[in-house]
Amino acid sequence: MKVLIYWFRNDLRLSDNPAFTQACLAADSLLPVYIHQLSNNELNEYGFKRVSHHRQEFVRQSLDQLRRQLRGLGSDLLEYEGRPEVVLAELAKVMSAQAIYCEQIEAPQEIDQVAVLQDLGIEVNEFWQSSMLSPQDLPFDLEAMPDMFTQFRREVEAVKLRNAEPIPEPATCPPLPQSIDAIGDKALPSTSPPLVNTGYPGGEEAAMLHLKRYLELRFPDSYKQTRNQLMGQDFSSKFSLWLASGCISARVIASELAVYETQFGANEGTYWLWFELLWRDYFRFIHFKYGKKLYRAQGLSKQTTKPFDSLKYRQWTSGNTGQPLIDAGMHELERTGYLSNRLRQVVASYWIYDMDGDWRAGAAWFEAQLIDYDVYSNQGNWLYIAGRGTDPRGGRPFNVVKQMRDHDPHGVYQEHWR
Template structure:
């Protein structure tokens, strides 16, 4: 049997900008790429009356991304089960001694890694963030409590490692099928069709940068609510890993070299730093990321009783009677996407106006968002709930004031309510 090496793909479904895939191919061993559908995908969420954490739209998006990766690599095994069990069986089947993967941030990803490492030689590579944790001017355990301090520190010692090209290697395993294949209906009001693939991600990157030069006005438009180009819409591809953070960064720098840098081009990198920040915070706090009281043991969360359940049910259906909030939920539920402004207002309303535990809202977002990212989702919810990385104890968004400012003519509410 040819000695082999396993590459465990998860939220890193791309061939480029991929240190784990690169290292596995450089080992000279036969590379065996595998994607594993873990049991949590179909398990009922305790907050969602039997719904699974992985909703149908994201499942479809991920399935498309897996399929595209199979085409790009020339083969990819798809298996179901606990990663440690699946990988141990594959290691035996293919005579592999080592497994490479991209290091995860969420507690469940770290748990899976620990279980694999207990049985096999697991090599973790840092490929999910723009900045490599080893290049930070502090230990991950000392990640600053406030984003501005984090940003100031990393900007003073700025280092982004180059995005690696796709390795030229022939993969000799079959293209196995995924369980999820159903096509979700597309709402006619959806401004942008999200297709899960590295090619679609690159096409969107090109569209937002050189194609339309929308990047040059990002800072002015990023609080928009309607349309395809008020913000980059890179998040679904960054979350599934079809787009790498370093290749995104390099594209922004190349754009700046050609068309000029300004506040807007800086601001997109600034937002990518928020993404990194929440990933590092997730690593720093581990399971506390899901603690109802928050990262630093604030007051206990409100009780999850019948009053809370009724309020949550109305909120989740977009039936609160608050038109801006309802419009946000209708958009999320119908499309799997919601603007950053809409997410902030909807989250604040659930936590501060309805007094519901932030984890119920985070679970609803997790189920529906095609860009769900465990660190960014929990980090932003905690932030708004005043239980995370925010110097202000209460970050309430007044929905009427927000509607007046960001939807003055009511076009957004008319579109979705």
């Protein structure tokens, strides 16, 4: 009798989830679990919670939907709170589980969680599944991948890689282990009241509906022209919201985009959407090459960091810098959990270059606020703007006055988020 635990991490979906499918195939009985990290509610070194209510609510909705899907397959989802490695070790012991299956996350904290479990002698089977391309299809080893994005993209395009093929959701799911009674009462209650309405519901079903709508309304065609706008629903795809919690995979999005291209023809917009998803992959893959070095103050550079100024930090985070575009952007971020890519770049640049801020403090604020927080994309983009990543051109300071002129010439955005 093979008892396995499936640990949902940032992969809150059933379709195109190879790790979950493999667990279903390998188990006689399977316990699907999600662990709310205790550290998310603790104050970080800057004095605020690591996860804001916006993301908590989105994840809450995603989990509720995942539970419904699992129940439809005769299974369930059990939720716990704590340090994942501690909770999982206890569960594995009580359930006499032979192994834990989960997605692989190549970031320091997540790597450590798995290492602790393995040190305890627990078998952990990890599957890399969060990128659009499969690492084994790349024309280079990840450890030797090109540092520059342009070179990376050229080499990917030279071998005509578009996306790895997604897989369907498993038709059946093994039953819950009989020993469930021994641990069931320690699980958290399955639902909690909604906290806020973010306007974008979490969950796999909502993700698929959003993708369908985005394609049906032909938004990819205008994406290249609109992607740098600051306001509105469809100037950019908003896929990131669901990608971050894994409610949908990048492979599914890319393969639907390929179908769209065969139906309506490829164009600048469809290419550019793929191109942006490739940036997402790039920031993931670069973690295999540089790992923890990406988390140092100097990143990959030799630059030093100025002393941390908490007063300036409060001004920036609360949107009280006196610079109207920056303040409006920071208000939008805190009130909604989302910010356009252009404004993410501009407020990050302002913190680093105009306020002499430590990029890691900026990244920590984004981590807390963003619904679409993704460890690889957040770290990668902050390093890129700070000039401490792989980009040989150094940092990317933005001129705020020029940005206002180009993207908010009549102050509509600034007025809206005052």
